[in-house]
Amino acid sequence: MATLLVRHITRYRYRRPVSFGEHRMMFRPRESYDQKLLESRLIISPQPVELRHVQDVFGNCVSVARFNGKANELVFHSEALLEHEPADVPADADHGVYPLDYHEDDLPDLASSIERRCPDPDGEIDNWARGFAQAYGGDGPLRILEAMTRSIYREFRYTRRLEAGLQAPLDTLRQRSGACRDFALLMMEGARALGFAARFVSGYIHCAPTAGHVGGGHTHAWVRAYLPACGWVEFDPTNGIVGGRDLIRVAIARDPRQALPLHGSWFGAPGDFIDMTVDVDVQVVGQSAAARRVA
Numbered sequence: 001m002a003t004l005l006v007r008h009i010t011r012y013r014y015r016r017p018v019s020f021g022e023h024r025m026m027f028r029p030r031e032s033y034d035q036k037l038l039e040s041r042l043i044i045s046p047q048p049v050e051l052r053h054v055q056d057v058f059g060n061c062v063s064v065a066r067f068n069g070k071a072n073e074l075v076f077h078s079e080a081l082l083e084h085e086p087a088d089v090p091a092d093a094d095h096g097v098y099p100l101d102y103h104e105d106d107l108p109d110l111a112s113s114i115e116r117r118c119p120d121p122d123g124e125i126d127n128w129a130r131g132f133a134q135a136y137g138g139d140g141p142l143r144i145l146e147a148m149t150r151s152i153y154r155e156f157r158y159t160r161r162l163e164a165g166l167q168a169p170l171d172t173l174r175q176r177s178g179a180c181r182d183f184a185l186l187m188m189e190g191a192r193a194l195g196f197a198a199r200f201v202s203g204y205i206h207c208a209p210t211a212g213h214v215g216g217g218h219t220h221a222w223v224r225a226y227l228p229a230c231g232w233v234e235f236d237p238t239n240g241i242v243g244g245r246d247l248i249r250v251a252i253a254r255d256p257r258q259a260l261p262l263h264g265s266w267f268g269a270p271g272d273f274i275d276m277t278v279d280v281d282v283q284v285v286g287q288s289a290a291a292r293r294v295a
Contacts, residue, residue, distance in 0.1 A: 001083055001084070001085040001287065002083070002084050002085070002284050002286075002287065003038070003081065003082070003083055003084075003284070003285050003286045003287060004081070004082055004083075004084050004206060004248065004282055004283065004284060004285065005079065005080070005081050005282070005283050005285045006029070006078075006079065006080045006081075006082070006204050006248060006280070006281070006282050007077075007078070007079050007279075007280070007281045007282075007283075008027055008076075008077075008078040008079075008204070008219070008261075008278075008279075008280045009075065009076070009077050009078075009277075009278070009279045009280075010075070010076045010261075010262055010276065010277070010278050010279075011073065011074070011075045011076075011276065011277045011279075012073065012074040012075075012266070012273075012275075012276050013072065013073050013273075013274040013275055013276075014071075014072045014073065014266070014268065014272045014273055014274060015072070015271065015272050015273075015274055016072060016268070016269075016272055017070035017071055017072045018070055018071070018072070018266050018267060018268030018272050019067070019069070019070045019266065019267045019268070020067040020071075020074060020264065020265070020266050020267070021067075021264055021265030021266065021267065022064060022065065022066055022264055022265070023048075023064070023065045023067075023076075023262065023263070023264030023265075024062055024063070024064050024065075024260075024262070024263055024264065025042070025062065025063040025064075025065070025076060025078070025261070025262050026060055026061070026062055026063075026202065026250055026251040026259065026260065026261050026262070027042065027063065027076075027078035027080070027250065027261065027262075028040055028061040028063070028078075028080065028250065029080050029082055029203070029204075029248055029249060029250050030059070030060065030061070030249045030250060030251070030252070032249070033087070034084070034085055034086045034087055034244055035082050035083065035084050035085075035086075035248060035249065036082060036083040037080060037081075037082045038081045038082055038083060039079075039080070039081040040078070040079065040080045040081070041078070041079050042063060042076070042077070042078050042079075043075075043076075043077040043078075044065055044074075044075070044076055044077070045073070045074070045075045045077075046067065046069065046071045046074070048065035048066055048067050049066055049067060049068045050064075050065070050066040051063060051064070051065050051066075052064050056258070058251070058252055058253055058254075058258070059252075060250070060251040060252065060253070060259070065264075074266070076262060081285070082248070084206075084248065086234075086243060086244030086245045086246075086247070087243075087244070088243055089142070089230070089233055089242060089243045090229070090230040093142045093227055093229055093230045093233060096140055096141055096227070096228050096229045097140070097141075098133060098137040098138075098140065098141050098144060098194075099137075099194075099195055100141060100194075100195050100196065100228065101228065102197070102226075102228060103228065106226075106228075110197035110226060112254050113192075113197040113198055113199050113226070113254055114192055114195065114196070114197050114198075115192065116189060116192050116193065117189070117192075117254075117255060118168065118169050118170070118185070118189050119168075119170070120169075120170065120189070120193075124170060124173060124174075125169055125170065125173060125186070125189050125190055125193055126193045128173060128190060129148070129190035129191070129193040129194050130193075130194070132144050132147045132148045132151070132190075132194075133194050135147065141196070141227050141228075141229075142227060142233070142242075144194065145191060145196070145225055145233075145235055145242075146235075146242050148187055148190055148191070148235075148237070149187065149235045149236070149237045149240060149241075149242055150237075150240045152183050152186070152187060152237035152238075153237055153238065153239060153240030154240070155176060156172070156176045156177055156178065156183060156237075157176060157177040158177070158178075158179070158180070158183075158214050158215075158238055159177055159178060159179055160179060160218070161178075161179040161182075162218065162276065162277075162278060164263075166181060166182065166185055166256055166257075167179070167182040167185075169182075169185050169186040169189045169190075172185070172186045173186060180214075180215045180220050180221045180222070180236075180238040181200075181202075181221040181256055183221075183237040183238050184200055184201070184221040184222050184223050184237065184238075184256070185200065185256055186237075187223045187235065187237045188200055188223050191223065191225050196225045196226065197225065197226040198223055198224070198225045198226075199223070199224050199225075199232075199252050199253060199254060200221065200223065200252070200253050200254070200255065200256045200258075200259055201221065201222050201223065201224055201234070201247075201249055201251070201252050201259070202219060202220075202221050202250055202251040202252075202253075202256075202259040202260075202261060203219070203220055203221075203222075203247060203248045203249045203250040203251070204219065204220055204247075204248040204250065204280055204282050205220040205236075205239070205246055205247055205248070205282070206246040206247075206248065206282040206284070207246075207282070208246070208284075211246060212239075213239045213241075213246060214238060214239060215238050215239065216280070216282065217278075217279065217280055217281075218278045218279075218280050219250075219261045219278070219280060220236075220238070220247070221238075221256070221259075222234060222235060222236035222237070222238065222241070222247060223235045223236075223237070224252065234247055234249075248282070
C-alpha cells in the first residue's frame, strides 16, 4: 500500500485584469476500498468570496468558487495525500459468457451507461468492436475488453492535448491517434456497442520511472466497465492497463463532459487571454502505516 502525494496546479494568465464567473473543480480523489484520502487542500488565487463543496449525481466531489474583483492571473493549487492499494482484477472476472446477461435488478441503474452517445452512421465503431467479440468472446467478457484496451495501446498514437474539447470517436478510430480522453471515449463507445455498461473516468496516473506510462504531468482519463462476475473494472487504453494500478480516480461519469477537472468563465476583451498551463505531479512519499506493519 503506497502513500501518494498528488499536486495539481492550473494557471490562467491574462494581459490585463479581468473578472471571473463561477468555477467548478473536480480535484478531490474519490474514496473507496482501494484509495483512502488522508489529507487534501485547495488554494485559489485570487481568493474566492465563496467556496463550497457539493456532490454531483454520480457522487463525485465538486468544489464551486465565486469571485469578486479583477486579476490578471487565476491559479488553482490542489494537493491530496492518499493511501493507494489497487486490487488485482479478481480471478473470477473472466467467468461468464458473452453476450452479457446483466441481472434484471441491475439493468435500470446500468441502462444510461450502456446507451450509445456518439454518432456512428455507417457502423464503423460497431464493426471495430465486433471484431474483438468475434475473436475473444469465447474466452469471456473480460478478455474482450482486455483485447480492446491493448489494441488501442499498441496501434494508436498518443498525443498530448491541453485545449478543451473532445475528438469524435470516429475521428480517433480513423486517424489512429488522440489524447487519453479521446481513447477513453472511443473505448467507451466500443464497449457500449457490445452491450457493456461503461463509464468515463477522470483522474491522475502515477508514472513511475520504470512503468513506461504516458499521460503524466496533467490530468488523465480512462474507462471502467461493469462485469457481472465482479463489478466495475478499470481499463486504461492509453497505457494498456487493466485494473487500477497507478490510476487515481477523481470523477466518474456517464459522459466526459460531466467529468471536467475544471471549468468556468471570465469576462474581458477577446484578446486578453494569454494562456493556460496545467502541472500535475504524483509522487510516492512512503508506505502507509498498515503496509509498514506488514513489511
